Amino acid sequence: MKVLIAGVVLMLAGHTTVSADPADSRFEIVDDGAVVLDHRTGLYWARCSVGQNLVDNFCAGLANRYTWDHANTLESDLAGNSDWRLPTVEELKTLVEYRVFNPAIDPAAFPNTPPSNFWSSSEAAYDAFYAWTVHFANGFSNWRHKRQRFEVRLVRDGD
Numbered sequence: 001m002k003v004l005i006a007g008v009v010l011m012l013a014g015h016t017t018v019s020a021d022p023a024d025s026r027f028e029i030v031d032d033g034a035v036v037l038d039h040r041t042g043l044y045w046a047r048c049s050v051g052q053n054l055v056d057n058f059c060a061g062l063a064n065r066y067t068w069d070h071a072n073t074l075e076s077d078l079a080g081n082s083d084w085r086l087p088t089v090e091e092l093k094t095l096v097e098y099r100v101f102n103p104a105i106d107p108a109a110f111p112n113t114p115p116s117n118f119w120s121s122s123e124a125a126y127d128a129f130y131a132w133t134v135h136f137a138n139g140f141s142n143w144r145h146k147r148q149r150f151e152v153r154l155v156r157d158g159d
Helices: 002-012 089-093
Strands: 027-030 035-038 044-046 053-055 058-060 117-123 130-135 141-145
Touching: 089 117, 089 130, 089 141, 117 141
Parallel strands: none
Antiparallel strands: 027 035, 035 044, 053 058, 117 130, 130 141
């Protein structure tokens, strides 16, 4: 019971202000600040969640929530590229920053990320009604029913 209470207290504590050490940062902000290049994976990430707008280096507004089917049909011409897509669960998990939580992602590279589930393009192998998500409050991945609505961060392959 004490562990449960401690966990709830930590979750209610809100966002942490710790950020990754800039000296070992693998993220480079490009395309007028709207895109993040991950030098470790070679992937380009939308800096803001779908539905948010970049304003003064901050992702303003609320992220939109989509069913899995709708998330897979999203299109974007962010930074003049039209090949944005929903990431695989393995790609999405590379963004998890375990040194911070609520959200568990580098806040300098991805400001104002909702600490909630984000869809991946990866379907659950055992049941066609489920797909994988990554929860950015704590970095855990799990399968969810495709009719549920969650946030989306788009990715594109490197040049």
